Amino acid sequence: MDRWTRLLLVVTAVAVLGYISMVYGSCAFDPDCHFRLCAGGRSLCGVDHTHVPSR
Numbered sequence: 001m002d003r004w005t006r007l008l009l010v011v012t013a014v015a016v017l018g019y020i021s022m023v024y025g026s027c028a029f030d031p032d033c034h035f036r037l038c039a040g041g042r043s044l045c046g047v048d049h050t051h052v053p054s055r
Contacts, residue, residue: 023047 027033027047038045 024035024047027035032050034048034050035044036046036048037043
């Protein structure tokens with residue numbers, strides 16, 4: 001593999017890991033955020049933000 005290909009792979013990996021950590025990491029500190037499971041309940045499909053009104 002040449003240097004250009006390695007560089008592109010590293011940049012892609014950093015971008016993907018950065019995006020995942022930003023989305024799922026910020027959800028950990030938000031009380032209105034929860035993870036959404038796919039149909040079947042075994043894999044993670046995304047993040048839902050639902051506001052639950054306080055009493």
